[in-house]
Amino acid sequence: MKRREFAAGAALLTLLGACSSADKVYIAVAAPLSGDQAVQGEYMLKAVQLAVDEVNKKGGIKGKTVEIVTGDDQAKPLDATSVARKLASTDGVYGVIGHFNSGCSIPASSIYSQSNLVMITPGSTNPTLTEQGLKNIYRIVGRDDQQGSVDGDFALKKLKALRIAILHDKTPYGQGLAAFFRDTVEKGGAEVVFFEGITRGDKDFRAVLTKIKTIDPDLLFYGGVFVEAGLVVSQARELGIDARFMSGDGTKDQSFVELVGKTTGDIYVSGPAQINNKAFVDAYRTKFNNEAPGPFGPYAYDAARILLAAMEKAPKLTREAVAEEVRKIKVFPGLAGPIAFDDKGDVVKAPFDIYVIKGGVFVPYRA
Structure with missing residues (x-):
């Protein structure tokens, strides 16, 4: 080819x-x-x-x-x-x-x-x-309104978050996900104590993180991709911010794990539900020098x-x-099961999971 x-x-x-x-x-x-x-x-x-x-x-x-x-x-x-x-x-x-x-x-x-x-x-x-x-x-x-709801419910019900700081990268994806997450947690009774955008491509977020530190939230949510997410987590830990960290599927990349290094505790990242795709993974690894496929x-x-x-x-x-x-x-045999589109072009079924980092890789969260 x-x-x-x-x-x-x-x-x-x-x-x-x-x-x-x-x-x-x-x-x-x-x-x-x-x-x-x-x-x-x-x-x-x-x-x-x-x-x-x-x-x-x-x-x-x-x-x-x-x-x-x-x-x-x-x-x-x-x-x-x-x-x-x-x-x-x-x-x-x-x-x-x-x-x-x-x-x-x-x-x-x-x-x-x-x-x-x-x-x-x-x-x-x-x-x-x-x-x-x-x-x-x-x-x-799936869509960010679906994912934001999943993330918000997890923050409320599993993490019992009460005071939440939210950062986003001002992009349609990052800001949109952050807004849907905010709506869900506020409806659930949590207080959003900080909501602000950063600039994608910047490398130093210590100024905004210092402001967040004075507010002392129990959860920091980030809407954006793995590049800035890794820097946000690393710099937050350097500043002594011990709030749990949560983000969406744009962060679920192995490069994020490498960016945060050993500071992988209390990190929760949502993403498309894990697929039972052994045949695909095996074929991918065979073709591409044993490389694992991305999320x-x-x-x-x-x-x-x-x-x-x-x-x-x-x-x-x-x-x-x-x-x-x-x-x-109407029904296409996808790796995660049958795929069907609605009139808008969205998939009818699009489950999300929450992931944590164990052994240097993302694995589904299990309570």
Whole structure:
């Protein structure tokens, strides 16, 4: 399987011509393939590669070899729209797996919708994405209003949190998750004693953490991704803040564990429910030098399988026909069980778990 790649700000090179081949068809992966969240993009890409390789071994799609076109959005909304425009204008691309970040998926989605191009995201959880009423836009994971409720209930019922400080990274994902979490805990009787945003990309959060220390909360919640989350935890512990720490699925990455080092106690992170996917994990490890798939790898794999199945089933290979086949899906055999989409493009069933760190890895919380 071949991969053709272009950066958001770079020229498309020979991609436009390459995608008109009579014996090949293309799907796209749009994700952060460089920058501080590149690890998530690479996880996505490898999972999609696995799905594509499996299809090609069986003869491809309608006798045509499937190849992957990649677009690097660097987790930046402006780059995501540039990637989306290039993919939408590229003949021979029948669907997009991505983007990863909600802040990228939301602006890119309107471009894909206008071009009759299916977009299936394995990681974007902000509700706005599917509340826009756009056609051909789907997600495999649950929404932040669902996750925020799960997190809030856990904070109230399991952690018995009473005074909660909340930080977020001002992105659609981070701020949205933080707001849904806040709504849940306040309705449950807890007091939110601090709610403020930080700037993604900053490295020193000691000033805002010092303010939090004077308030002395019993729980610190962070809405954002693992890069800043690791720094927040490490610096909070340096300052003597002993509040328990909680965050969402953007933090559930092995890089977070490495960032916090030995300070892994009293950390709780939500994420998609653990999948019984031994066959997928074994195939992934075999192909990628015994590397474990990332937390959103299974969802990228399922997203690719759905797109490829729709392409094969379409009576003729056009974007409109492929989109129609995705819309017809009632039950698709996903790794976590049957996948079905509602009228908005959300999955009907999207369970979340809470994870803790034991032995240097995330494991499901068990009381």
